[in-house]
Amino acid sequence: MGIRAKLLIPLLMLVAVFAAVLELYIVPRGTETHFQQRKLLQEQQLKLLGITLEEALLKGNLAQVHMTLNVILEQQPEWQALTVIKPDGRRVYPVGTVPKPDDKPFLIELSNEITHLDSVIGTLHLIADLSEIVAEQEHQQRNLFWALILLLLISSGISALMQDRLIRRPLNLLANAAGRVAKGDYQVKLPDSSNDEVGRLMKAFGHMRDQRRHAETELQVLAYTDVLTGLPNRAQFNAHLGEALEHCKGSYESLALLFIDLDRFKLINDTLGHEVGDQLLIEAGARIRQCVRNENLVARLGGDEFTVVINDVHLGDEINAVVNRVLEALEEPFLYGSHEMFISPSIGISVYPQHGDDSNRLIKHADTAMYRAKEDGGNCFRYYKQEMGTNMSRRMHLESGLRRALERDQLILYYQPLITLANGDMCGVEALLRWNDPEKGLVLPGDFIQLAEDTGLIVPIGEWVLRSACTQYQQWRAAGLGGFLLSINLSAKNLYDPCFPGMVREVLEDTGMQPSLLQLEITEKSVMQNAEQTISILEQLRALGVRLAMDDFGTGYSSLSYLKRFPVDTLKVDRSFVSGIPGNPDVCSITRAIISMAHSINCKVVAEGVETPEQHDLLQSWSCEMAQGYLYSKPLPATEFQAFAETESQDARERVTRSYTLCDNPIG
Amino acid sequence: MTFLYSGRVSLLLILTLLLTPPKVVATETFSFGIVPQFDARRTHKVWKPLLMRLEAETGLKFRIVGSSTIPEFETQFMAGEFDFAYMNPYHVLKAARSVGYMPLVRDVGRTLHGVIVVPNDSPITRVEELDGKVVAFPAPNALGASLIPRADFINVFGISIVPRYVQSHSSVYLNVALGETAAGGGVQKTLGQQPAEVRDTLRVLYRTRETAPHPLVAHPRVPERVRNAVRDGLLAIGATEEGRRLLEPIPIDRIGIATMADYRPMEAWGLDALYVQ
Numbered sequence: 035m036g037i038r039a040k041l042l043i044p045l046l047m048l049v050a051v052f053a054a055v056l057e058l059y060i061v062p063r064g065t066e067t068h069f070q071q072r073k074l075l076q077e078q079q080l081k082l083l084g085i086t087l088e089e090a091l092l093k094g095n096l097a098q099v100h101m102t103l104n105v106i107l108e109q110q111p112e113w114q115a116l117t118v119i120k121p122d123g124r125r126v127y128p129v130g131t132v133p134k135p136d137d138k139p140f141l142i143e144l145s146n147e148i149t150h151l152d153s154v155i156g157t158l159h160l161i162a163d164l165s166e167i168v169a170e171q172e173h174q175q176r177n178l179f180w181a182l183i184l185l186l187l188i189s190s191g192i193s194a195l196m197q198d199r200l201i202r203r204p205l206n207l208l209a210n211a212a213g214r215v216a217k218g219d220y221q222v223k224l225p226d227s228s229n230d231e232v233g234r235l236m237k238a239f240g241h242m243r244d245q246r247r248h249a250e251t252e253l254q255v256l257a258y259t260d261v262l263t264g265l266p267n268r269a270q271f272n273a274h275l276g277e278a279l280e281h282c283k284g285s286y287e288s289l290a291l292l293f294i295d296l297d298r299f300k301l302i303n304d305t306l307g308h309e310v311g312d313q314l315l316i317e318a319g320a321r322i323r324q325c326v327r328n329e330n331l332v333a334r335l336g337g338d339e340f341t342v343v344i345n346d347v348h349l350g351d352e353i354n355a356v357v358n359r360v361l362e363a364l365e366e367p368f369l370y371g372s373h374e375m376f377i378s379p380s381i382g383i384s385v386y387p388q389h390g391d392d393s394n395r396l397i398k399h400a401d402t403a404m405y406r407a408k409e410d411g412g413n414c415f416r417y418y419k420q421e422m423g424t425n426m427s428r429r430m431h432l433e434s435g436l437r438r439a440l441e442r443d444q445l446i447l448y449y450q451p452l453i454t455l456a457n458g459d460m461c462g463v464e465a466l467l468r469w470n471d472p473e474k475g476l477v478l479p480g481d482f483i484q485l486a487e488d489t490g491l492i493v494p495i496g497e498w499v500l501r502s503a504c505t506q507y508q509q510w511r512a513a514g515l516g517g518f519l520l521s522i523n524l525s526a527k528n529l530y531d532p533c534f535p536g537m538v539r540e541v542l543e544d545t546g547m548q549p550s551l552l553q554l555e556i557t558e559k560s561v562m563q564n565a566e567q568t569i570s571i572l573e574q575l576r577a578l579g580v581r582l583a584m585d586d587f588g589t590g591y592s593s594l595s596y597l598k599r600f601p602v603d604t605l606k607v608d609r610s611f612v613s614g615i616p617g618n619p620d621v622c623s624i625t626r627a628i629i630s631m632a633h634s635i636n637c638k639v640v641a642e643g644v645e646t647p648e649q650h651d652l653l654q655s656w657s658c659e660m661a662q663g664y665l666y667s668k669p670l671p672a673t674e675f676q677a678f679a680e681t682e683s684q685d686a687r688e689r690v691t692r693s694y695t696l697c698d699n700p701i702g
Numbered sequence: 703m704t705f706l707y708s709g710r711v712s713l714l715l716i717l718t719l720l721l722t723p724p725k726v727v728a729t730e731t732f733s734f735g736i737v738p739q740f741d742a743r744r745t746h747k748v749w750k751p752l753l754m755r756l757e758a759e760t761g762l763k764f765r766i767v768g769s770s771t772i773p774e775f776e777t778q779f780m781a782g783e784f785d786f787a788y789m790n791p792y793h794v795l796k797a798a799r800s801v802g803y804m805p806l807v808r809d810v811g812r813t814l815h816g817v818i819v820v821p822n823d824s825p826i827t828r829v830e831e832l833d834g835k836v837v838a839f840p841a842p843n844a845l846g847a848s849l850i851p852r853a854d855f856i857n858v859f860g861i862s863i864v865p866r867y868v869q870s871h872s873s874v875y876l877n878v879a880l881g882e883t884a885a886g887g888g889v890q891k892t893l894g895q896q897p898a899e900v901r902d903t904l905r906v907l908y909r910t911r912e913t914a915p916h917p918l919v920a921h922p923r924v925p926e927r928v929r930n931a932v933r934d935g936l937l938a939i940g941a942t943e944e945g946r947r948l949l950e951p952i953p954i955d956r957i958g959i960a961t962m963a964d965y966r967p968m969e970a971w972g973l974d975a976l977y978v979q
Contacts, residue, residue: 090869093868093869094838094866094868094869094882094883095869095873096868096872096876096880097868097870098869098873100872100876124881125880126880126882127880129876129879129899129900129903
């Protein structure tokens with residue numbers, strides 16, 4: 035029901051009630067009152083008449099009396115019958131019979147005594163019919179009231195018209211406008227607003243519409259914008275790529291899709307915190323943006339992934355130019371407070387139409403190419419090639435396999451003994467991780483450690499390795515073996531993990547492992563990546579009482595000034611050097627130099643990958659303390675090692691009695 | 703008087719009189735008093751046309767004078783204030799000695815008399831039966847309606863009635879018709895003027911002695927020539943059809959000479975005793 039009806043219906047009901055009250059109550063009351071008044075008036079007139087007639091009646095001047103009465107009767111149409119009766123009962127007016135009027139509702143009978151000096155000389159009897167006059171009055175009153183009602187109705191009508199104009203129409207307009215605004219049509223025009231409440235509503239609506247439009251625009255922007263960097267987000271990227279491809283299809287143009295992933299970003303984010311990580315992302319995004327022409331899209335897909343869509347590509351050189359610019363730009367260090375950080379990108383490139391003709395395919399291939407770039411060490415770009423696809427899936431297969439490996443105890447530790455070159459005694463054991471994949475068989479670390487590091491699986495794996503090895507060592511100890519070093523490899527990730535020392539302490543406590551019997555190995559490369567941070571962690575580890583060794587020494591870019599700052603006890607010469615002994619004189623010289631330098635900084639030396647007795651002898655002559663390699667033993671499973679160790683100890687006892695040179699006990 | 707006898711002045715007067723035509727004797731206006739039987743307006747309506755006609759006829763000028771009430775008029779009449787008058791015979795007789803009004807003309811087609819009426823259903827059949835009863839009269843001095851009948855009651859029938867004076871002829875008839883009085887005195891003319899509902903309830907019980915009706919009289923001071931002129935003029939008017947119509951409302955049916963001898967017999971009727979001063 036519309037407003038008009040809502041307003042009119044009560045009004046009409048009111049009018050109806052009013053009319054009913056009028057008709058049933060007020061008018062009859064009025065009629066009654068009027069009747070009474072009229073009756074009173076007749077009485078008064080009769081009285082007056084009596085006074086008028088007094089003299090004539092007294093004198094018997096009936097002609098006068100008659101004349102007066104006739105005149106009165108003529109003047110008073112309501113007076114139906116008038117008689118004058120003398121006290122003795124004789125009627126002196128009128129002559130002849132007195133007419134008897136019909137019985138009517140407003141017929142009245144009145145009497146008045148005509149007196150002269152207090153004595154009654156006659157009585158006036160009047161029968162008057164007031165019906166007509168009462169009816170007329172009632173009629174008039176009713177007319178008045180109905181005029182009132184008519185006025186009410188007219189004013190209602192006018193009011194309704196006004197409502198229509200001032201309220202209904204604007205409201206309808208507003209409702210329609212609101213509907214259109216809800217659908218997103220902001221072009222609605224509102225009528226010129228008046229200064230009243232409706233006008234206020236109009237104005238308010240107008241504001242709201244504008245605000246909504248504004249908000250919608252903002253929302254659009256937000257929906258398509260990455261909040262952190264201000265670059266377009268994934269949604270925008272997808273939309274844009276779709277449109278761009280449509281355009282290309284139509285115009286036979288080519289486009290290139292770049293997937294840029296920041297290497298080792300997770301590391302920085304974890305070690306330095308999200309604040310730094312965010313700043314880095316913002317800066318990286320800005321730099322990438324500057325490398326690319328305005329008409330080409332640079333978007334952040336999330337995390338540390340960025341993407342570039344290069345339109346209208348004619349030559350491969352164009353793509354390469356952009357990519358190289360990006361690589362250069364991201365090469366510059368990132369400054370945050372006192373921190374100076376280096377990152378590098380892995381860039382994967384797919385091109386339309388060579389690598390696919392729809393968004394999904396292009397994206398997938400660019401992603402695959404990016405992963406390839408990552409696998410190749412990062413800080414490079416790779417174009418998608420067919421075989422990458424297979425590699426990619428192989429990589430993903432591997433990743434999921436590795437996750438399961440940890441859960442399903444497919445990881446096992448092999449143990450390779452270290453021997454003292456001087457006396458041939460076993461002085462330690464290096465725990466080496468193997469993956470016993472049911473499908474692939476035994477998988478070596480080289481094939482999965484990088485993946486583990488990339489995926490962060492290295493952390494739980496590392497803990498597992500430590501815990502397992504220590505537990506195993508304690509078992510051997512309980513079996514009567516022991517007194518030799520347990521050496522475990524760390525990854526760079528562990529070095530940058532502030533929780534790592536705490537975890538080591540926990541494991542030591544849990545297993546009861548003696549810290550001095552535990553040696554942690556870190557590669558030279560990992561150490562040098564972030565020297566300052568590394569030193570701190572190493573010192574914490576040292577404080578626990580464990581030993582530290584630098585692995586693959588000679589292959590990293592270690593600054594010699596840093597070397598003496600690292601709290602390591604042992605340097606392990608990389609197998610690449612050992613394999614050059616004795617064939618390569620330069621290698622021999624370098625190896626001798628390394629051994630000498632290590633000694634000069636109070637480090638022991640372990641030679642890795644000793645395979646020939648010549649190597650053994652030479653190293654021994656160069657005062658290399660320890661060695662490991664296939665010459666002595668390949669890595670063995672725990673049980674086999676135990677057996678080995680037992681025989682070794684026996685042999686060692688025999689050798690002790692034979693030999694006179696005591697091994698420089700590393701345990702000392 | 704000395705003025706008139708002055709030789710040159712009288713000569714001048716005679717010359718003037720000789721030179722002016724006899725009809726336009728003087729622009730002297732004569733007063734004409736008419737007894738207010740009716741109200742002034744009606745009196746005027748009745749008499750003015752006639753007098754205008756008379757003026758034309760006689761070349762005289764007349765002024766209607768009258769008083770509002772009959773008694774007043776009577777007083778004026780008796781005082782001789784009018785040059786001409788239309789008055790009832792009784793007063794003419796009464797004024798004969800004091801003023802000596804001279805009758806000129808009268809209606810010779812009628813007589814003046816009264817009637818005594820009773821209700822139709824009244825048991826009274828003879829005048830004698832009215833003895834001791836209440837009888838209505840207009841006024842004590844109404845000649846035909848009151849004086850003559852009362853005189854007749856006393857002098858002709860020897861009865862004594864109780865008069866009630868009800869102001870007007872109509873009242874008399876109403877009183878009788880409504881039974882207020884046993885009988886009432888009026889005149890035929892007024893009886894005939896009553897509405898049927900009144901008139902039809904009455905019957906005439908008695909017709910009084912009669913006399914000649916109202917004369918038109920002249921004051922003696924009026925010159926004979928003038929008197930005659932008026933008389934002749936009226937007679938002349940009465941001779942014409944259209945003149946008769948003028949006379950009719952007075953009422954004068956047939957105009958004729960009036961003499962004092964017409965009215966003398968009334969002197970013996972004993973009206974004086976009943977006249978109220």
